[in-house]
Amino acid sequence: MENGAQQTPATTTPPSPPMPKVGVAVFLLKGSKVLLGKRLSAVGHSTFALPGGHLEFGESFEECATREVKEETGLIIDKTEYLTVTNNVISEKVHIVCIFIRAVPADVNQKPETLEPEKCAGWDWYEWNNLPKPLFGPLEDMVQSGFNPFPTT
Ligand SMILES: Nc1nc2c([nH]c(=O)n2[C@H]2C[C@H](O)[C@@H](COP(=O)(O)OP(=O)(O)OP(=O)(O)O)O2)c(=O)[nH]1
Numbered sequence: 049m050e051n052g053a054q055q056t057p058a059t060t061t062p063p064s065p066p067m068p069k070v071g072v073a074v075f076l077l078k079g080s081k082v083l084l085g086k087r088l089s090a091v092g093h094s095t096f097a098l099p100g101g102h103l104e105f106g107e108s109f110e111e112c113a114t115r116e117v118k119e120e121t122g123l124i125i126d127k128t129e130y131l132t133v134t135n136n137v138i139s140e141k142v143h144i145v146c147i148f149i150r151a152v153p154a155d156v157n158q159k160p161e162t163l164e165p166e167k168c169a170g171w172d173w174y175e176w177n178n179l180p181k182p183l184f185g186p187l188e189d190m191v192q193s194g195f196n197p198f199p200t201t
């Protein structure tokens with residue numbers, strides 16, 4: 049090489065190892081019912097799950113809950129409250145620390161819309177004592193453990 053010109057070595061970025069992500073899922077409660085939708089995403093395909101998604105940079109858990117429910121169902125939520133957190137290793141590549149928030153619809157007469165049809169087949173209210181099957185794995189685990197999202201009065 050002339051004049052000692054430096055040649056930039058070819059670099060290849062090594063694949064980054066999978067990292068845990070933060071999810072926020074919402075127990076949206078109406079009377080004794082909870083809002084669930086059949087997932088069409090690869091993770092938990094065809095299982096019934098709560099509305100929710102991944103925490104974005106700078107968001108509070110409540111902000112994420114409000115945003116995800118609005119994006120996925122069009123519903124405006126109210127009275128958001130932290131419930132619990134679970135650590136879910138779902139597959140070799142998917143590890144989610146999931147924050148669970150409880151909320152109620154601001155308007156009980158507002159109907160949920162399927163705003164992300166590629167991710168969810170449709171939303172409906174289900175009696176807590178008669179949940180549809182199969183539930184999304186992490187949700188099934190919570191139900192099996194006796195978890196109850198309703199406020200004790
Ligand atoms: N939506 C939802 N997520 C849950 C539940 N239980 C649970 O552990 N999670 C965890 C695993 C999910 O992969 C993760 C994020 O939710 P998601 O899979 O619906 O994410 P998304 O595509 O709607 O969100 P995004 O990436 O567009 O932000 O939260 C649940 O019942 N519903």
Ligand SMILES: [Mg+2]
Binds near residue numbers: 100101120167
């Ligand atoms: Mg989602």
